[in-house]
Amino acid sequence: MKPGFVYIITNKYQTVVYVGVTSNLPQRIIEHKNKKYPKSFSARYDVNLLVYYEQFKWIGDAIAREKQIKAGSRAAKNKLIQSINPT
Template sequence: MKPGFIYIITNKYQTVVYTGVTSNLPQRILEHKEKRYPTSFSARYNVDLLVYYEQFQWIGDAIAREKQIKAGSRETKNTLIRSLNPTRKDLFEEIKDIMTE
């Protein structure tokens, strides 16, 4: 089974957040930044700044965590973001070299 990641991205005004799951975090964030899917939620709302992520050994665990986070409130997501990234800087440069299969 593949490893997995959950991630939270936001727009430059930090008014919108999106939670997702992937097996290849750098590739997925790049897809958001390039607006690879122009009709997607993230493209429509310019949500492409990585502000939070977690890595899991198995993608199934990441999917379960994504569901848990999505079920939570906006404040719960903000608390998670503050715990890892209090300044809410874009973390893409830090993770772009993570090697995944």
């Protein structure tokens, strides 16, 4: 299996967050910035600033962590972001 990343991106006002998973984080962030998928959530809300990520040896572990983060509250997501990206 491939390695994986779970990540959180936001818009320039930090009012919207998106949690995603990928096997190639740099490429995926470029896709968000270039709005590769124009009808996607991240393109519609201009969400393209990386504010948090975790790296995993296996993509399956990243997918499990993504589900865990998505199930959490906005406050929990903000706490994760603040843990590595304080303002």
